[in-house]
Amino acid sequence: MTKQQKTLILIDGHALAYRAFFGMPDTFTSPSGEKTNAVYGFTNMILAVWKEYNPDYFIVTFDKGDTFRHKLYPEYKGTREKMPDDLRSQITRIEELVRAFNMPVYVKEGYEADDLLGTLANQAAKKGILSLIVTGDRDIFQLIKPNIKVVYPGGRGKFNQRVVYDEAAVEKRYGVLPDKLVEMKGMVGDSSDNIPGVKGIGEKGAAKLLQQFDSLDEIYANLDKLAKGTRAKLENDRANAYLSLDLGRIVTNVPGIELKLEAGRSNNFSLGDVANLFVELGFSAIFNRIPGAPADKTPQDIATVQPASPNAPTPPDGDYIAITT
Structure with a gap:
């Protein structure tokens, strides 16, 4: 990465959430008693790569149901256990977190998040932008090449000990x-x-x-x-x-998927919105790691409105950019 090179952080939403859920202690809870270990790990990883790489852009991808692979082979992923209930409830919170940071989200019917990551990273590479894919899924390693690297969190008890994979690391x-x-x-x-x-x-x-x-x-x-x-x-x-x-094989040319960099500007969020959510989640200890957060303030100091209910409806597009095709 050169000093002048733009950097895009691509987050593999479900894969990182799973990695955080099983990698962080299940003792993390919010003031109201809800489980937050996956949300905390997810948030902590975002803040860590934000500090280390000072990225220009963030984009998040999520899976959306069955894909063309299930049609090709109905037994695909057939041995996987159902998502734990304690993780399912936290996926909603993770979506709220992404919304608070105003990060664009890509989902695509019939394709996995992997395919969206591959498509977006390749489009970014053609523009000379460095993509760092944050994921707990080693399948993504096949995408690595010049201008595409993978940030891979550690496993149980070592979630924060991330490893960056480039071509040499994969070959080794x-x-x-x-x-x-x-x-x-x-x-x-x-x-x-x-x-x-x-x-x-x-x-x-x-x-x-x-x-x-x-x-x-x-x-x-x-x-x-x-x-x-x-x-x-x-x-x-x-x-x-x-x-x-x-x-x-990860698809790197998903139809209809277009890289929208300006929507993912890393500084394009309301600190008050993030503070509201951090108050609900009890994340005061990591609030000051957010870029732009005053060192002498708590989220309670910054919060602008009464925190919303966890069941509050998703705000309209513009507050939360969901790119679904």
Whole structure:
């Protein structure tokens, strides 16, 4: 990142919320007694990257129901457990937080947040803007390239120990560059998403093959050069390999998705609106980390109106920019 380069923070809404929920202690509660560990972790991560990178823009993406992948493979993500109730209630609060900071939100029927992140990050890269994708989903690593990096929070008890992944970091961890990770997924699959892959081939074996050949197509074109056991595994699960490749590939040209940078200006929010929410949530301890918040003030000092009910309706567009197509 050069000093003059603009920076965009892209937030993977549901993935970061899940990571925060399971990574932060469940003892966090608001003054009224509601669980806030996911909201606190989500907020803390936003403030941390805000301070570290001083971004010019923020954009948030969320998932919206089933996608084209479910049509391709009805069992896709079929083994996932239902969202915990304590997290579901906090998703509403996270949406309120995003609204208070006036961050634009992108959702798209039939696509995952991953696809929106890929599309927006690539559009930003073409403009010479550095995108930092904040997510707890390693699938996003395949998007990494010049001008696109991933900020990855730690796991349980280590949520705030984030790691920044660039091309070199991915190669060090997986043995291949980011653009080959989807080819790896074609062979390895992904149990968390119920993507089958090729039975008997793991990350190390897939990496070795991709160090020798450029793609899944090239691997299958050279089966005669492989060890008998590896060849048999690939032959037996050829259909699953290509299905897994299609399921795992992030779309980077989602129709109708257009990067609206000016809507995501990082300083375009009312501190009073944020203070109102922080009072409700009991986040006084981190209020002064918000850019522009006076060091000698509490959210109670700044709050402008009586805090709204958690069930209050979403304000009209303009207060909260929801880009849904």
